[in-house]
Amino acid sequence: MSLMRRLLLPLVFLATSAFAETSPDSVAKLVLEKEPAEALEAALRDPSALVRATAARLIAVRNIEALLPRVREIVESETDAIAAREELRALALLGTREDIALAVKSASKWPAGMDNAVAAAVARRGGLETIDTYVSTLRETRMDNASEFFRIALWGRADTIALAGSRMLANGDEKGWRAILGALADSNAAMNGGVMAASLDVASEDIRVASVWYLVRGYAMQPQSMYEIVKQKLQEPRAEAGSDREDFGREILRRMLGAEKKDDPRWLRFLESNEADDLLIGQTAAHQYLTDAEYAIRYARCEVQEKECVMPRKRSSRTIPSQAVAPPAFSLPGVLPPGLGDAVLTGARCTSDDWIGVATATVDHAGRVQDVDLRSIQTTARCKQAIETILRLSFATNGSVRSEFTGPVLLVHPARTSLCLDEEAPESTSTSTYRIDGKITAPKVLKRAEPYFPESTRRSMGSGRNVLIIVESVISKTGCIRSLRMITQSPFPELNAAALMALSKWKFAPGQLDGKPVDVIFHLTINFKTGN
Numbered sequence: 001m002s003l004m005r006r007l008l009l010p011l012v013f014l015a016t017s018a019f020a021e022t023s024p025d026s027v028a029k030l031v032l033e034k035e036p037a038e039a040l041e042a043a044l045r046d047p048s049a050l051v052r053a054t055a056a057r058l059i060a061v062r063n064i065e066a067l068l069p070r071v072r073e074i075v076e077s078e079t080d081a082i083a084a085r086e087e088l089r090a091l092a093l094l095g096t097r098e099d100i101a102l103a104v105k106s107a108s109k110w111p112a113g114m115d116n117a118v119a120a121a122v123a124r125r126g127g128l129e130t131i132d133t134y135v136s137t138l139r140e141t142r143m144d145n146a147s148e149f150f151r152i153a154l155w156g157r158a159d160t161i162a163l164a165g166s167r168m169l170a171n172g173d174e175k176g177w178r179a180i181l182g183a184l185a186d187s188n189a190a191m192n193g194g195v196m197a198a199s200l201d202v203a204s205e206d207i208r209v210a211s212v213w214y215l216v217r218g219y220a221m222q223p224q225s226m227y228e229i230v231k232q233k234l235q236e237p238r239a240e241a242g243s244d245r246e247d248f249g250r251e252i253l254r255r256m257l258g259a260e261k262k263d264d265p266r267w268l269r270f271l272e273s274n275e276a277d278d279l280l281i282g283q284t285a286a287h288q289y290l291t292d293a294e295y296a297i298r299y300a301r302c303e304v305q306e307k308e309c310v311m312p313r314k315r316s317s318r319t320i321p322s323q324a325v326a327p328p329a330f331s332l333p334g335v336l337p338p339g340l341g342d343a344v345l346t347g348a349r350c351t352s353d354d355w356i357g358v359a360t361a362t363v364d365h366a367g368r369v370q371d372v373d374l375r376s377i378q379t380t381a382r383c384k385q386a387i388e389t390i391l392r393l394s395f396a397t398n399g400s401v402r403s404e405f406t407g408p409v410l411l412v413h414p415a416r417t418s419l420c421l422d423e424e425a426p427e428s429t430s431t432s433t434y435r436i437d438g439k440i441t442a443p444k445v446l447k448r449a450e451p452y453f454p455e456s457t458r459r460s461m462g463s464g465r466n467v468l469i470i471v472e473s474v475i476s477k478t479g480c481i482r483s484l485r486m487i488t489q490s491p492f493p494e495l496n497a498a499a500l501m502a503l504s505k506w507k508f509a510p511g512q513l514d515g516k517p518v519d520v521i522f523h524l525t526i527n528f529k530t531g532n
Contacts (some may be wrong), residue, residue: 006026021048024340027054031392032385037064049080053337055394056086060121061368062417065094072099073108081426082337084110085117092121093366097133101225104137112142113426119143123152124366124395131164134468137178143286145432146179154183154401155245156365160399162192169199174206181214187400190218193227200233205246212249213279216256220285224255244270245279255289263293271297320467324487327399329407331483332361334394335423341390343419348386354415355379355387356497363405377411385412388419390514412484414503420480433474433505434511443508443522444476451526457492458530466529467492469499473524479508487523499526 009508027043030036043055044067050075056454059067071087078084084106100122109113116141119138130153143149153160161184165443168176176197184191191199191214199211215234234253241247248270255261270276270503271294277481280286280298287295333341357377361368369392393407413419434440461467470487481504489496503524511520 022051024050024343027051028340028344028389031058031062033391036062037066041067041070049083050337050339052083053086055435056090057337060090060093061093061393063439068095070076081110085114085426088118089121092118093124096277104141106491110522111427115141115143116145117426119149120152122395123149126153126155126157126365128160128163131160131167135167135171139173145274146175147182147252150180151183151398151401154350155398155403158189158401161189162195165191165195169202172204174204174222177207178210181210183401185214185217187402187403193229196227197229197233205242209246212246212253216252216286217283218251220256245275246405252286252289261291263291268293268297277301318465320465321460322468322490325486325489328485330363330396330398331401331411332394333390333421334397336421338422344386345419345470348382350383350386352415353383354413355380356381356412356501359409359411361391361409363396365428369394410485412500414501414505420482433521434513435521439513440520441512443511443520444507445506447507449502449505451498453528454494457495461530463530464532466527469526471499471503471524474521475508475510475520475522477510477519479510481506495528
């Protein structure tokens with residue numbers, strides 16, 4: 001054998017070995033390394049679509065702008081939708097205006113769900129430029145998650161709320177206006193009073209209706225805190241009547257501001273309608289402004305609803321009071337390219353381990369994990385490394401525009417089960433997460449797991465007593481539980497942990513919209529009872 005031949009063999013062997021070791025798991029682990037760029041550049045050219053997707057995700061979450069030229073090169077020739085989605089996310093989040101335009105153009109070649117992914121990535125940039133991009137470009141795309149777009153785009157930037165609202169009104173953008181109000185609804189941020197008052201006078205009835213019911217929901221508990229300019233606008237005489245949905249909302253607002261409650265045949269008829277169901281179900285605070293006759297109609301309607309319909313009822317004196325749990329600042333972990341989460345667990349030899357506990361994470365404005373503390377998580381060291389990898393690969397989604405950037409992360413996972421973090425392919429169907437209403441059918445339980453009930457807790461509760469634990473879950477399109485968060489907890493920590501671990505094992509037939517499965521927010525209740 002010649003000298004040249006002997007020198008080439010080791011080089012060929014080393015190259016082949018390095019190629020063989022490239023896997024989604026090995027690339028995912030680079031998220032914990034200080035200098036992953038060189039390895040990621042090679043991974044972007046890998047024949048495996050999941051490897052390419054993982055590499056592009058790391059570029060986005062690690063903010064590696066130096067690799068954007070390579071992403072630009074490959075994105076137009078990408079043949080796999082999952083890899084393309086991650087590549088477009090990286091461009092839209094980290095790139096220039098030209099990169100955003102490229103991402104939007106490229107997304108149009110794929111199913112509609114790709115537009116949602118690009119829009120969410122743009123939203124994570126935040127600031128006034130993001131609002132301008134929505135107005136100039138994104139609202140003309142197929143995105144259907146505009147409320148989520150604004151919740152993310154306004155995160156930590158409450159000073160841009162008024163400007164964003166003004167832009168929607170100036171453009172007559174009904175969808176955008178509703179989306180901004182929806183993004184504000186679950187936060188302690190409010191639309192600027194002048195902008196809000198102006199919205200009550202615009203030509204678009206859809207905008208006026210959205211504004212009226214935003215005010216009902218937002219100020220029913222404390223109507224005195226409403227902006228004075230808005231109060232004055234509501235008390236001005238109107239030249240002509242509007243629809244029932246607008247005028248009944250205005251009637252509730254007048255009552256909130258001190259007007260007398262009076263029965264009116266128009267309102268009694270309206271409260272029997274499905275339209276009233278959609279407006280009032282879940283708005284418990286607004287019920288105090290109904291007349292007795294109106295309340296009776298709503299109570300009767302609530303009794304037959306297949307929705308989350310809550311009317312005040314008496315509680316048994318044998319029930320141990322539950323404690324409300326504040327919502328988390330953000331949700332983590334997020335969805336990942338399909339198969340990546342389970343590949344990380346398999347690579348860490350962590351598939352046969354449970355874990356449960358509350359971690360602490362710090363994220364940036366884009367929702368990228370900057371720091372994580374897993375000391376309270378009850379599991380093995382190798383699983384903790386896998387958990388940190390998964391968290392750092394994820395984008396956090398804020399619950400409110402005023403959410404903090406450091407907060408608790410509830411982590412629950414039973415052994416030998418999938419993580420349920422696979423992001424759906426970017427199909428034409430919606431990628432939104434829905435609450436149960438008249439259009440969304442609720443998930444149905446297919447498999448239950450009964451929680452462990454410690455004998456010591458039974459004795460502490462006493463005989464003939466019960467305590468309720470309510471958990472909010474996201475049931476995925478595939479019927480697994482994607483996330484859990486406590487709504488109310490018992491005074492007994494061991495019961496709370498038992499309830500969470502049991503619920504994490506439940507399986508469902510997914511909720512549906514127009515006969516197609518969708519991700520659904522669903523409340524689950526476990527009632528721990530002791531015998532007499």
